[in-house]
Amino acid sequence: MRRTEIGVIGLAVMGRSLALNMADHGFKVGGYNRSREVTDEVLREHPHENFVPFYDMKELVESQERPRKFMIMVKAGKPVDMVIEQLLPLIDEGDMILDGGNSFFEDTRRREKNLREKGILYFGTGVSGGEKGARFGPSIMPGGDKEAYGHIAPILEAIAAKAQGEPCCAYMGPDGAGHYVKMVHNGIEYADMQLIAEAYLLLKYAGGFTNEELADTFAEWNEGELKSYLIEITAGIFREKDDFTDKELVDYILDSAGQKGTGRWTSLESLKQGVNVSMITAACNARIMSNRIEERKTARDLFDSPKPKPAPEKTAFKKQVREGLYTAKIAAYAQGFELLSHASGEYGWDLDYGRVASIFRAGCIIQAQFLDDITRAFEKNGALKNLMMDSFFMDGVNRGQRSLRDIMCMGIQKGIPLPAMSQAVAYIDAFRGMPVGANLIQAQRDCFGAHTYERTDRGGIFHHDWRF
Ligand code: NBP
Numbered sequence: 001m002r003r004t005e006i007g008v009i010g011l012a013v014m015g016r017s018l019a020l021n022m023a024d025h026g027f028k029v030g031g032y033n034r035s036r037e038v039t040d041e042v043l044r045e046h047p048h049e050n051f052v053p054f055y056d057m058k059e060l061v062e063s064q065e066r067p068r069k070f071m072i073m074v075k076a077g078k079p080v081d082m083v084i085e086q087l088l089p090l091i092d093e094g095d096m097i098l099d100g101g102n103s104f105f106e107d108t109r110r111r112e113k114n115l116r117e118k119g120i121l122y123f124g125t126g127v128s129g130g131e132k133g134a135r136f137g138p139s140i141m142p143g144g145d146k147e148a149y150g151h152i153a154p155i156l157e158a159i160a161a162k163a164q165g166e167p168c169c170a171y172m173g174p175d176g177a178g179h180y181v182k183m184v185h186n187g188i189e190y191a192d193m194q195l196i197a198e199a200y201l202l203l204k205y206a207g208g209f210t211n212e213e214l215a216d217t218f219a220e221w222n223e224g225e226l227k228s229y230l231i232e233i234t235a236g237i238f239r240e241k242d243d244f245t246d247k248e249l250v251d252y253i254l255d256s257a258g259q260k261g262t263g264r265w266t267s268l269e270s271l272k273q274g275v276n277v278s279m280i281t282a283a284c285n286a287r288i289m290s291n292r293i294e295e296r297k298t299a300r301d302l303f304d305s306p307k308p309k310p311a312p313e314k315t316a317f318k319k320q321v322r323e324g325l326y327t328a329k330i331a332a333y334a335q336g337f338e339l340l341s342h343a344s345g346e347y348g349w350d351l352d353y354g355r356v357a358s359i360f361r362a363g364c365i366i367q368a369q370f371l372d373d374i375t376r377a378f379e380k381n382g383a384l385k386n387l388m389m390d391s392f393f394m395d396g397v398n399r400g401q402r403s404l405r406d407i408m409c410m411g412i413q414k415g416i417p418l419p420a421m422s423q424a425v426a427y428i429d430a431f432r433g434m435p436v437g438a439n440l441i442q443a444q445r446d447c448f449g450a451h452t453y454e455r456t457d458r459g460g461i462f463h464h465d466w467r468f
Contacts, residue, residue, distance in 0.1 A: 003065040004030035004052055006155055008073060009083055010101075014127065015073030016042045017134035018100060018159065023050035025158040032060045034074075061090040068095040069152060071125075076101045084111065093119030096152060098142070100127045102262055105176035105183060109347075112144060112175040121148040124175070126182020128364035129161065137161030139364035140169035141185070141356075143178025143349075161363025168359040173349035180343055181356055184336050187266025187280040189365050190259075191332035194283035194420040196234055199325045202407055203318065206414045208311045211248045214238040221322055225396075226329070228368030257287040266339070273342040277335040278427055279328070282419040289417075306415040317410075320403040327400030328424035333374060334387035335427065341385065354378030388431060401428060 008019040011033040019042075022029045032054045033039045039053045054060035061068065068091055072083050080099055087097065097120060099108065108124030115122040126141030127134060140160045142149065149171045160169035172178045203209040203217060218235035222228070242249040263284045270277040289296075312320075337353055344351035357374035360366055377390035387393050408425055411418040430436050445451035447466045455462060 002028050004028045004060075004063045005065060006030070006069045006071060007032060007054075007060045007064060008071045009033075009057070009060075009087075010072060010074035010079075011038050011042050012073070013131045014100070014134050015071075016046065017131050018071065018073060018127070018138075019051060020046055020048060021135055021137070021159040022155060023048040025155075026050065027155055027158070028052065030054050030060045030063050032057055057086055058090055061087070066092075066094070067121075067151060068092075069098065069155070070096070071098045071100050073100050076103045077107075080107070080111070084115070088118070088120075091120065094121070096121040096123065096148060098123040098125045098144075098152060099179075100125045102126075102182065102186075102260070103179050104265060105179040108143070108176040108179045116145075121145045123149075123152065124177075124179040125156070126172075126178045126185065128182060128185055128360075130365070133161065133363050137168070137363050139185075139359050139362065139367070141172050141178040141181045141359065142169065143172045143174060143176060143180070146171060146174070160359075161367075163358070163361035163363075163367075166358065168361060168363045170352075170355050170359050172356070173344070173351055176347065177344075177349040177351060180347075180349075181340065181351070183262050183265050183269070184340055184343075185360060185364065185366060186262035187277060187339075188333060188336040190263035190266075190283035190287075191277075191279040191336070191420055192228075192230055192329065192366055194279075194286050195325055195328050195332065195424075196230055197286075198411075198416075198418045198421050199321050200234070201416050201418070202321050202411055205416050206312065206407075206410050207314055207317045207321070209314070209318075211238045211250065213314070217318055221325075224322075225326055225369070226322065228370065229365060230368075254293070256290045256293050259284065259287045263287075266336075269343070270335075270339050273339060273346060275335070275339045275342045276427065277339055278423040279332040279335055279420045282423045286417070286419050306413060309413055312410065317407075320407050323400040323403035324405075324407040324421065327397055327404045327428075328421050329370065330388060330393050330396050330400075331424040331427050332420070333370070334393070337374070338386050352378075352382070353384070354382065386431070388428075397428060401425075404428075 005027045006022060007030040008015050009032050011031050019029045019031050028050050030052050031039060036055050043053050072080055074080060074083055080103055103124060112122040123142050123144035127138050129138035137160060140156050142156060156169045157167040160167040172181050203214055215235050215238035218231055222231045222235060237250055240249045242252050263280060267281040267284050340351055340353060354375045357371045361371045373392055377387060377392060378384055384390055388397055404425060408418060408421055442453040446453050446464055450463055452461045452463045
């Protein structure tokens with residue numbers, strides 16, 4: 001019998017989808033899951049001539065051609081270490097383990113180092129696109145040994161989504177680079193979704209748009225510079241009818257969002273790197289606030305609301321919101337890519353940002369036309385420090401910032417919370433060199449703690465003997 005070419009360990013939603021995707025592409029796949037019922041279910045519901053089930057990890061290992069390749073698709077954290085521990089006594093030097101889950105990049109760095117010492121090649125492999133992406137073409141971000149990447153590239157690049165014929169999978173860099181890029185991708189996704197939610201709040205509560213008008217607006221936006229998967233599904237969501245009533249489902253969904261942690265990781269990591277990803281942090285905080293359902297309900301009648309203002313003219317307002325959303329989106333991506341740039345230096349990864357943007361063009365949640373523009377910006381200038389310094393995006397910010405400010409003012413006057421958009425405005429203003437008040441902060445620091453300050457008119461470090 002033909003030997004298996006890869007073993008997928010963990011056959012829940014993501015693992016089974018990736019295994020079947022590989023099988024569809026002609027690879028002989030061995031599948032193993034800790035609980036055998038899950039393996040049986042895959043076999044029953046998705047029988048495939050290229051998918052071979054195993055109920056014993058040793059048999060899965062023995063079925064493989066060499067060097068052996070395993071894709072671990074289990075819950076991130078301890079389960080990944082447990083699977084590695086089980087595999088280790090069964091495999092040989094030169095074999096490869098890929099972790100396709102959402103592992104924290106520091107865990108990946110640790111595992112890669114430990115396994116490298118044992119001669120095992122470990123790849124922290126970010127996979128984006130959810131179940132559908134995994135089944136029919138995800139965006140894949142592998143990090144690990146560059147030479148060994150050649151062994152896994154044919155499988156990963158075959159199953160990845162294709163953008164203009166190119167696979168949305170590329171070698172990212174050593175050790176934790178792949179999982180880091182995936183983490184920042186998820187952080188950007190948080191900010192992107194939050195910005196779209198804020199545009200929705202503005203159109204609905206300031207502009208008085210109905211669900212039908214919202215659906216038409218987002219569908220129209222999906223024809224232009226905002227064209228993206230998230231905008232496309234948002235248009236569909238406003239039309240989707242509820243199963244219990246004859247109204248739109250969106251109005252029956254509780255105003256409380258979940259999060260699994262990758263946005264928070266991005267935000268924490270940004271503080272460690274000293275990079276401002278305020279819009280990603282704002283998106284995490286917005287979800288945290290959304291979870292305070294009971295407190296928000298209680299407080300609703302305790303605080304005054306702003307006095308009602310007339311609704312703006314719909315067509316002009318729609319244009320302003322679109323321009324403001326696009327401008328804020330530029331700021332969010334500029335923040336995310338700046339974090340990648342710092343991390344690349346800090347961890348010695350030599351990330352290719354244009355390549356990163358290009359593999360986000362299809363298969364993943366943030367796929368958008370916009371990513372072609374980001375790829376072009378980095379292709380033009382690989383050392384670009386911040387996306388907003390690229391002439392295309394600078395022009396975008398210059399064209400759209402007035403609208404962003406106008407819709408912000410409207411939101412504030414109407415009492416609509418716009419945390420990510422307000423961070424975009426603050427970021428753009430600080431970025432474009434407006435005073436940020438740090439002279440006063442330095443004066444205070446020097447006054448209470450003799451922390452010294454630098455001057456605008458001469459070089460050197462100064463301390464002042466504050467006389468009051
Ligand atoms: P889950 O994250 O829900 O994990 C379930 C799988 O982990 C099952 O196969 C389960 O086996 C296995 N498992 C656990 Br839990 N503990 C184990 C252990 N100690 N030893 C062996 N296996 C163990 O699965 P998923 O939603 O398919 O996601 C897999 C990975 O992909 C995760 O890291 C996730 O964050 C990531 N991811 C998910 C998505 C998505 O849209 N769901 C998207 C992108 C990335 P059992 O059946 O025996 O309990």
